[in-house]
Amino acid sequence: MDRRNNPYAPGAGLQPPELAGRDRLIEDASTDMDRLLAHRPVKGMMLLGLRGVGKTVVLNRLWRTAADKGLQTTKVEAPEGGALPQLLAPELRRILYALDLQAAATHRMREAASALRNFVSVFKVKIGEVDFGIEPTPGYADTGQLEQDLPDLIEAVAVAAEERKSAICLFIDELQYLSKMELAALIVACHEVAQRNLPFLLIGAGLPQLAALAGNAKSYAERLFTYPEMGPLDPAAAQDALVHPARHLGVVFEQDAVEAILRVTECYPYFLQEWGFHVWNIAPAGRIRRVDVEQVSPAVVEHLDANFFRVRFDRLTALQQKYLRAMAELGPGAHKTGDIAATLGVKAAAVATSRQQLIDKGMVWSQRHGETAFTVPMFDAFMRRQMSVFERHKPKRRRFRSGRAQKRGK
Ligand SMILES: Nc1ncnc2c1ncn2[C@@H]1O[C@H](COP(=O)(O)OP(=O)(O)O)[C@@H](O)[C@H]1O
Numbered sequence: 001m002d003r004r005n006n007p008y009a010p011g012a013g014l015q016p017p018e019l020a021g022r023d024r025l026i027e028d029a030s031t032d033m034d035r036l037l038a039h040r041p042v043k044g045m046m047l048l049g050l051r052g053v054g055k056t057v058v059l060n061r062l063w064r065t066a067a068d069k070g071l072q073t074t075k076v077e078a079p080e081g082g083a084l085p086q087l088l089a090p091e092l093r094r095i096l097y098a099l100d101l102q103a104a105a106t107h108r109m110r111e112a113a114s115a116l117r118n119f120v121s122v123f124k125v126k127i128g129e130v131d132f133g134i135e136p137t138p139g140y141a142d143t144g145q146l147e148q149d150l151p152d153l154i155e156a157v158a159v160a161a162e163e164r165k166s167a168i169c170l171f172i173d174e175l176q177y178l179s180k181m182e183l184a185a186l187i188v189a190c191h192e193v194a195q196r197n198l199p200f201l202l203i204g205a206g207l208p209q210l211a212a213l214a215g216n217a218k219s220y221a222e223r224l225f226t227y228p229e230m231g232p233l234d235p236a237a238a239q240d241a242l243v244h245p246a247r248h249l250g251v252v253f254e255q256d257a258v259e260a261i262l263r264v265t266e267c268y269p270y271f272l273q274e275w276g277f278h279v280w281n282i283a284p285a286g287r288i289r290r291v292d293v294e295q296v297s298p299a300v301v302e303h304l305d306a307n308f309f310r311v312r313f314d315r316l317t318a319l320q321q322k323y324l325r326a327m328a329e330l331g332p333g334a335h336k337t338g339d340i341a342a343t344l345g346v347k348a349a350a351v352a353t354s355r356q357q358l359i360d361k362g363m364v365w366s367q368r369h370g371e372t373a374f375t376v377p378m379f380d381a382f383m384r385r386q387m388s389v390f391e392r393h394k395p396k397r398r399r400f401r402s403g404r405a406q407k408r409g410k
């Protein structure tokens, strides 16, 4: 069919033509925003899920909802390696300006602006002028300790918002990339604004390990946030995600074609978009049939291997790749860390560093102590395609050669 009309949207954070199966989540968050505006206590939210389940698109949707409700909003994505002050300061500055436009600078506004100015200066953030016509006041957000200063700053901005009868909703994607200190600072900030019932809400998203990272950073994080888990869609929603966009364009998605796609994709949103997109391009006008799905599937798998899976694989060392291959040997799902090591033919301690590096890179995660699972759905099958033969690990033996042996050239 005409590619120009192809409605499917495979890609990171691309708004799908039909945001299927997430109504409840969106409804809950939307209720939280109303409660925030009504000065009722609200817990922050951290959306958890593997890559490609649709966290970013839900975050974007909620961002729009918040803006429509008149909240002051900002959305940032935590970069790998982190730099939270640099990320947040300009956004908080923008919010202060937006609040300021609603009335002349008041006492609270001046305090918030002071805090921001101090924060920017102690954390050497590069930012435009923080100029609300105020003199610097020491004592706000200027200790140089992020865990002290970020809460001070967020609290000051939230107080200013309260004075303006407004509320702030901060969205942060890829939260698992924050350093422990940054995550702790953010959690402390949420804790403090919650205790003062200030109108500030954090909605974040990250890989599943985020829940444990937050709990390790501050043990009370468990009670401070809700952690909605996003997984594959249920089959009815997955069907809607495929069928509705086609129907809007007068195209029939035959039932057994839909079922074939649900089977290969296991109802993971990103894969649904990829299959929808590719099968559309080869299907005859007006109709998508099972034979079209069967015809296109090998090409879609190849496309995913070369792009989605491959970019992650290529960033790894040989030993890290081998570790993942051993996991794949054990099949999908979580595996005992000891079993993975045994499959590799080594002691768990010998590959503990590689495992930790894979966790830090967001390739694997650990739901329970001593278990390891992929953060990308169907990565096990990719690993088996990529490294078709599995070889056990043979650590290089250090050879201690005597000086005489070296001289003899042995
Ligand atoms: N509920 C949904 N229904 C249909 N497609 C979706 C849904 N959620 C996400 N997608 C699609 O899945 C892909 C990945 O979404 P994204 O938000 O980037 O996932 P994540 O942030 O969890 O990695 C995008 O192509 C998006 O259009």
Ligand SMILES: [Mg+2]
Binding pocket: 012, 013, 055, 056, 057, 173
């Ligand atoms: Mg995302």
